[in-house]
Amino acid sequence: MKTMIQHELKANWKPFFFWSLGLTVLVVAGFAKFLGFDASSGADVNALMAQFPKVFLAMFGMAGLDVQSLGGYYAVLQNFVLICTCIFALQLGANAVSRESIDKTYEFIFTKPRTRNRILMAKLIAAAIYLTAFSLLNFAFSHIALPIYQLENTISTPIFLFSIANYVVGLFFLSLSTLLATLFVRAETGMKAGTYAFMAFYGLSVVYDMLDNPERIQIISPMRYFTAIELLNNRFSFSFLVIALAASLLALQFAFSEFRKRDLTAV
């Protein structure tokens, strides 16, 4: 088990490195613009923005968040981090299932005296380690970025909550793409299905931001299970945490039972 996990970690090291590099740029450079704002003027803008219809705000890229406050600005950045987390998770999941098939090394690994379940488990643990590391880096960089720009850290609880929220949604996408990859024989089709799922969920998150009463679609919009406004008010939706984790476990359960009986072929 340990050897397999180590091997997987080594094999997926490069994408992890590049995604983390992107994350660093995103979080650290992202704050550069915030310098110029004066925090005291935030309240007026907020009241003003509240008057506008949400469709209008979404059109001009300010979906109801006050970007003049540190928290609101951070929320905008974290929305992009969320996109990165989801795509990274998608690729980790699909890779865990299909990489050996694509590289035509599946005969080697699956003839070892270990069950398929164990092998997939080891691969998923390695994937989860990278996803966890990615989220930890997000948390760490957020804390490091603020002093770099001499900003006072007034949002340490929201930073923590945002990292957790992104992590949970990432776990959901990891499980989802694992399931999709096991459902299709061809790796390419599995990844395509994952991509479509992601685009649909991303689209739903955009629609969510535009609706005046978006709660109705929140249950089918995992990227909005934990809304910025909630997180900024130090609240964390426990029920959606349970839903996301339950959905992930269910997906994994199906993925494992599917993987056990699938026909292993190249590509």
Added chain:
Amino acid sequence: MNVYKFELKRLWGSVLTWSVTIALMMLFLMKGFYPAMMGSRVSVEKIFANFPPEMLVAFGMDVNRMFSYEGFLSFSNIYIGLLSAMMAVSIALQVFAREKRDKCTDFLLTRPISRSEVFWAKFFAGLTSLSIFGILYGVVVLFDFNAQNLTPLYENSLVYYILSPFLTMLLFFILATVYAVYSKRVRTIAGAATAFAFGAFILSAIVDLLEKDFLRFFAPLDYFNTGYVLEHGSFDFPLVITALVLFVLGTAVVFWRYNTHDVQAA
């Protein structure tokens, strides 16, 4: 010619699914978003009425322009452009990483045609596929525009909105081709295309957020930004030149690489 035909045959399904995806997206935006956007005009006008007119002018808040069909197109183009970029990357990788993925490069390159012939056949097969989409998109937008009996904001400016996704495609096609010929292997095309396009999407968003003028050269998804067209009536000229240079340079690099690279035996 055989290579060209073969590639087109292989691409045809992909062009179809992508066109349908983007068409559905456009339909959703036209039928769902456009009415909602127009519906919000009254309340926005009411709020704007409380503002001093000079301030609105200073911030470029022109209600007529914002709530025009072009205003809608410039918004929808953010997402259409994203999907177009994805499609272009996916087509480029399919064309130029096909043999790498199937481990049959040696088969293709031992045929009695020169490498450069193979290259151009593939290159133009990709461009043909993109053009099919570009034409379809233009027809749909023009049709919808005429069906609603609208008058354009500026003369001929509709052309920019129609061309924008296609030109973005050309740029991403060449960028992805460079990636395809230099990478050791491409595991899944869908995965690479998503990472590529959303990477560019986030890059654009960050550049937008930072509001530094020179940074816009680092946001290839916005080289043919329609928001700029909405304000100025044409593309941002230095960016068009950059795109052109990148395209020509990219083509040259890929051509050179394709003609000289070592083929891994299967």
